[in-house]
Amino acid sequence: MRALILVLLTLCFPAAVFSQPAQHLKAELLSEIPSLVPGQPITLGIHMTMDSGWHTYWQNPGDAGLATSVVLKLPMGFHAGKMLWPIPQRITLPGVTDFGYENEAMLLIPVTVPKNLKLGESFKFTAKIQWLVCKETCIPGEAKLTIEIPVGSVPVSTSPYSLFAKARDNLPHRYPAGVVPVIGTLDDHQFQLAVRGLPVQQAYFFPLVPNQIDNTSTQALQTTPTGFTLTIKRSDQLLANVQKLDGLLVVEGSGKRNGYEISVPLSQTK
Amino acid sequence: MKRFKNGLLVALGILFLSLSTLAQAAKVGEAAPNFTGTGSDGKTYNLSDFKGSWVVLEWHNQGCPFIKSQYKGKMQKVQGKWKAKGVKWFSVISSAPGAEGSVTAVQANADAKQHHAHLTATLLDSNGTIGHAYDAKTTPHMFVIDPNGVLVYNGAIDNAPLKDDKVATNDDGAAFVNYVDQALTEGMSGKTISVPTTAPYGCHVKYSN
Numbered sequence: 001m002r003a004l005i006l007v008l009l010t011l012c013f014p015a016a017v018f019s020q021p022a023q024h025l026k027a028e029l030l031s032e033i034p035s036l037v038p039g040q041p042i043t044l045g046i047h048m049t050m051d052s053g054w055h056t057y058w059q060n061p062g063d064a065g066l067a068t069s070v071v072l073k074l075p076m077g078f079h080a081g082k083m084l085w086p087i088p089q090r091i092t093l094p095g096v097t098d099f100g101y102e103n104e105a106m107l108l109i110p111v112t113v114p115k116n117l118k119l120g121e122s123f124k125f126t127a128k129i130q131w132l133v134c135k136e137t138c139i140p141g142e143a144k145l146t147i148e149i150p151v152g153s154v155p156v157s158t159s160p161y162s163l164f165a166k167a168r169d170n171l172p173h174r175y176p177a178g179v180v181p182v183i184g185t186l187d188d189h190q191f192q193l194a195v196r197g198l199p200v201q202q203a204y205f206f207p208l209v210p211n212q213i214d215n216t217s218t219q220a221l222q223t224t225p226t227g228f229t230l231t232i233k234r235s236d237q238l239l240a241n242v243q244k245l246d247g248l249l250v251v252e253g254s255g256k257r258n259g260y261e262i263s264v265p266l267s268q269t270k
Numbered sequence: 271m272k273r274f275k276n277g278l279l280v281a282l283g284i285l286f287l288s289l290s291t292l293a294q295a296a297k298v299g300e301a302a303p304n305f306t307g308t309g310s311d312g313k314t315y316n317l318s319d320f321k322g323s324w325v326v327l328e329w330h331n332q333g334c335p336f337i338k339s340q341y342k343g344k345m346q347k348v349q350g351k352w353k354a355k356g357v358k359w360f361s362v363i364s365s366a367p368g369a370e371g372s373v374t375a376v377q378a379n380a381d382a383k384q385h386h387a388h389l390t391a392t393l394l395d396s397n398g399t400i401g402h403a404y405d406a407k408t409t410p411h412m413f414v415i416d417p418n419g420v421l422v423y424n425g426a427i428d429n430a431p432l433k434d435d436k437v438a439t440n441d442d443g444a445a446f447v448n449y450v451d452q453a454l455t456e457g458m459s460g461k462t463i464s465v466p467t468t469a470p471y472g473c474h475v476k477y478s479n
Contacts, residue, residue, distance in 0.1 A: 063407040064474035066431055069441060094477040095398070096407045132335075137370050138473045140335050140432055210469030211425075236297045236405070237424060237467040 024051040025133045029125070029145035032164045035152025036123065039115040044080075044147070045164060046070055046107040046129060054135045055100045058088035060208055060247075062215050063096035066132040066140070070107060073126040077114035084108040086170040087250055087259035088206055097215040098134075099206055106167035122150040172248050172259030184245055184264035190234050191245060193264060196227040202252040203230050209246060211237040241268055296404040296413060298466045302421040303403040307362070307393035310378035315360070315391055322417050323358050324458065326450060328427075329401065330361040330392070331371025331409040332381050334473035336431060340410055341385045343435040345427070348451050349388035357454060358390040364401030366478030371409070372396060398477045408472035414453045414463075423453035425468030 025048055032043040048056060048068070057065040072080050086105060091098040111125075130142040172178070181196040191213060193205060203221050207213050217233035230249075244266055250259045296303055302325075304317045317325065328345075331337055337345075349359050363378065365371035373381065378392045395401055404413060404424075414423035428448040430440040437446050453463045 061471075064470075064472060066471055093474050094479050095402065095405075096474040098474070134473070136476070137333060138335055211467060237469070239298060239467055 023133070023139050023141060024054045024135070025049065025056070025131065025141060027129055027131070027143045027145060029127050029147045030161075030163065031125075031147055031149050032161050035150050036113050036117055037153065038117040038151070039113060041110055041112050042149075043164065044072075044109045044111055044125060044127070045167060046109070046127060046145075047163060048101075048105045048107075048131065050101070050103055050105075050133060051135075052103070054133050055091050055098070055102045056105055056131050056133050057098065057100040058206070059085055060099055060206070060210055061132075062091070062098035062100070062210075064093075065098050065100065065134060065138070068105075068107070068129065068131040070109070071128045072109065073128075074111065075123040075125070077116070078123070078125075079112045081110040081112070084110070084171055086167060087172050087248065087257065090204065090206075092216070095216070099215075106163060106170070108164070108167055108171070117151045119151050119153070122148050124148045172250075172261050175261035175263055178260050180249065180260045180262065182249070182262055182264045184266040185269045186234070186241055186245075186266040187269045188234070191232040191266070193230045193232070193245070193249070193262075194224070194227070195230065195249065198227055198251055198253070200228055200251040200253040203228060204250050205230055205232055205245075205247055206250060207245065207247040209242075211235050212242060212245065242266065296421055296424055298421050298424050300421060301419055302413070302415040304419075305400045305403060307360075307391075307395060307400055309391035310375040310382075310394055311391055312375065313391065315393060317415070317419070320358050320415075321419055323356060324352070324417060324454060325415040326352065326357055326359045326454075327400075327404065327406075327413040327415070328359065328361045329406045329409045329411040329475055330363050331365055331473060331476065332373065333370040334409045336472035337409050339432045339434070340427060341387070344448075345410070346386055346388060347435070348427075348448055351451070352454055353388040353390070355458070359388065360391055360393050361387070361389055362393045362395050362400055362406070364395045364398045364406060365476040366398065367396050369476035369478070370473075371476055396478075398475075401475055401477060406475050408470040408474060410472055411470040411475070412450050414450060414457070416457055422457055422463050423449065423466055424470075425449055425465075426470045426472075429468075431471045 028047045030045040030047055057067050059067050061067050088099040091100055126146045128144050132138055132140050183194040185192045214233040214235045220231040222229045245264045248259045249262050307315045309315055353359055410427045412427050416422045430437050430446055449465055449468055456463050
């Protein structure tokens, strides 16, 4: 009985969350599960809530802006995996197109947990976050957030934390797990991606590397018997040809928006 | 009739000029788009008048945090160094009237004076003509033009956004590089410019819709 009360208490206070309000943006460091189970990985989330009309940036911010950066400090024996970014939106302003998030963004960080943890111990995780939040003006901000998570025995599956579920739903399909067959070409003026087998109403390619595509130009979608092609204007800033195109292919169809990480070798055409 | 004909020719001429302006892009390795700009000093500046000199264009908005960070000393240091070597350095303000960074000539002059900027002139471009000709996207977006009028650098000022003057490395651990300083150093000594394009960072230029 006593154990049950303890568990319930822990569930009521899922984690020692620390958040900092800043100008037009609130940042929080969250843990998907309230306690650490030895050897079982956890996921941390950086949840940013922006005032209406304000936006932050994706890992490639597009024509302007600055990507949010996160530096984690973990206890000994814990290791962080690659940070997972939600599918961005195109944010168009006169003359420029940015890639980022309006209203809110949740960045996920998988963390491995060592096996030799003891009940009664607790561990402190710190994230230093730097962002640029923009509307008509831009305001840089930073926060140092800390969360302390106790060692417990709550099974991972009992605490679905809705923000995390929503965040996972908004992640792109990872490469190569979510691989889509794409053939890419590049000439002096444009990139062309020929995609097989994805039913779409709309498609947009978000480049991981700046200065490859012209962000503001329309990406022309044409359906083909086997899928579709996307024609993308080459950036004037791209002086030498590139051998591959890395980024996210975001497609909309049947009311759902899906993102696919792609890494497409390019054949050069004249 | 003659008058009509002249009028038509002028109209055609204007159409041709505007079309050719549209067709021009500020592409590295090609002629930099010519412009006629009004300085905050009341003078008119034509890019073509500066053939024979190295020219730097710096997109500017005094309300932008990236500009504020640069003007804590980084920007003036580079401006001063190269202006002393004969480089013509223009800041260009393309903010639409009422938008952030939009200033009167008097305000632009006061701002340059207050920050001890080393400028040939501040060009007031509130209708965005020069900005669009160069496809300037951010403040600060930087362009370097060689004495033949060829655009040789288009991109960021440096690789350390929002970092003060004293950084040796940026957030990624890479050595600090001011790309404009590097392009001018290499260009003036007759070397190939090793980094001719980078992604400009900063606030978006506040063009009118």
